[in-house]
Amino acid sequence: MNKVKGLKSKDLLGLKDLAVEEISLILETARSMKEVISRPIPKVPTLLGKHLVTLFYEPSTRTRTSFNLAAKVLSANVTNVALSSSSVSKGETLIDTVKNLEVMGTDCLIIRHGLGGAPHLAARHTRASIINAGDGFNEHPTQGLLDIFTMLDKKKSVAGKKALIVGDIAHSRVARSNIWGLTKLGAHVTVVGPPTLIPAGIEQLGVKVSYDLDAELKDADFINMLRIQRERMAKSFFPSLEEYSELFGLNAERMRRAKKDVIVMHPGPINRGVELTSEVADGPYNVILDQVTNGVAVRAAILFLLLGGKTRRNHRAVSAK
Ligand code: CP
Numbered sequence: 001m002n003k004v005k006g007l008k009s010k011d012l013l014g015l016k017d018l019a020v021e022e023i024s025l026i027l028e029t030a031r032s033m034k035e036v037i038s039r040p041i042p043k044v045p046t047l048l049g050k051h052l053v054t055l056f057y058e059p060s061t062r063t064r065t066s067f068n069l070a071a072k073v074l075s076a077n078v079t080n081v082a083l084s085s086s087s088v089s090k091g092e093t094l095i096d097t098v099k100n101l102e103v104m105g106t107d108c109l110i111i112r113h114g115l116g117g118a119p120h121l122a123a124r125h126t127r128a129s130i131i132n133a134g135d136g137f138n139e140h141p142t143q144g145l146l147d148i149f150t151m152l153d154k155k156k157s158v159a160g161k162k163a164l165i166v167g168d169i170a171h172s173r174v175a176r177s178n179i180w181g182l183t184k185l186g187a188h189v190t191v192v193g194p195p196t197l198i199p200a201g202i203e204q205l206g207v208k209v210s211y212d213l214d215a216e217l218k219d220a221d222f223i224n225m226l227r228i229q230r231e232r233m234a235k236s237f238f239p240s241l242e243e244y245s246e247l248f249g250l251n252a253e254r255m256r257r258a259k260k261d262v263i264v265m266h267p268g269p270i271n272r273g274v275e276l277t278s279e280v281a282d283g284p285y286n287v288i289l290d291q292v293t294n295g296v297a298v299r300a301a302i303l304f305l306l307l308g309g310k311t312r313r314n315h316r317a318v319s320a321k
Contacts, residue, residue: 144177159186
């Protein structure tokens with residue numbers, strides 16, 4: 001594999017846009033960051049003087065907090081914009097918000113937005129780095145990377161392995177980032193769920209489609225259980241949560257039919273009793289809290305690769321006019 005020195009873009013918007021070598025570089029750098037984070041004093045001066053802003057138009061516990069912790073490990077300053085008390089609530093546009101934050105000296109904006117493509121739009125209007133922390137149904141690249149990092153932690157390689165992504169594929173940006181990343185790295189990806197939650201044409205992304213979890217479960221190496229995103233469902237996509245759980249949830253009985261060394265993942269937050277019973281969510285196969293731990297190292301790696309050694313003036317000039 002060709003080694004690359006850095007990421008090509010000033011932004012991290014999706015795994016769709018990353019070359020295999022760039023994905024590998026992020027994962028290798030995350031391994032080094034994990035070592036830094038494990039030190040008695042987990043702090044290095046790498047991003048001293050850099051200013052980050054998190055701008056989340058949707059709620060978050062894991063992503064926002066882990067970016068904050070990652071930034072602190074690297075000695076960067078972080079400001080969290082609280083949308084309810086910001087001028088977004090007065091109708092300020094995303095582009096105006098981003099431009100105003102940039103001219104205060106922001107080096108990097110970490111954006112979560114309900115509309116797919118919002119971070120891409122922001123990236124075209126600022127010299128600051130934009131990191132996509134989840135955009136609509138499109139991508140959640142840092143989640144996809146931390147999921148793959150966790151898989152590699154447990155199985156050394158994903159190439160040739162079978163990865164199931166189960167549940168609400170239609171509304172899941174996590175699914176899309178996993179699909180882009182895993183297929184690029186040579187995994188065999190199968191998406192499983194009710195037909196109403198699997199978008200037409202998803203096979204074109206190089207995945208197999210199945211509506212039968214039991215049939216797919218027995219030879220899977222990884223099972224990534226997606227959250228049912230009730231907040232994005234204007235109508236009901238299945239008769240009841242009980243029926244969904246019966247067909248597509250993981251419980252102890254179903255796990256007995258899986259491989260002994262299968263890895264069970266979930267991006268969080270879990271709807272306990274829907275995607276996973278607590279027995280499975282807290283049981284021996286799960287790596288769900290490892291995913292969360294690894295999120296700090298992966299996000300530190302991304303901050304380092306995008307911002308380490310660069311000033312905003314190095315970034316290609318775009319519409320700062
Ligand atoms: N997985 C994830 O994105 O979690 P948060 O919504 O808590 O950030």
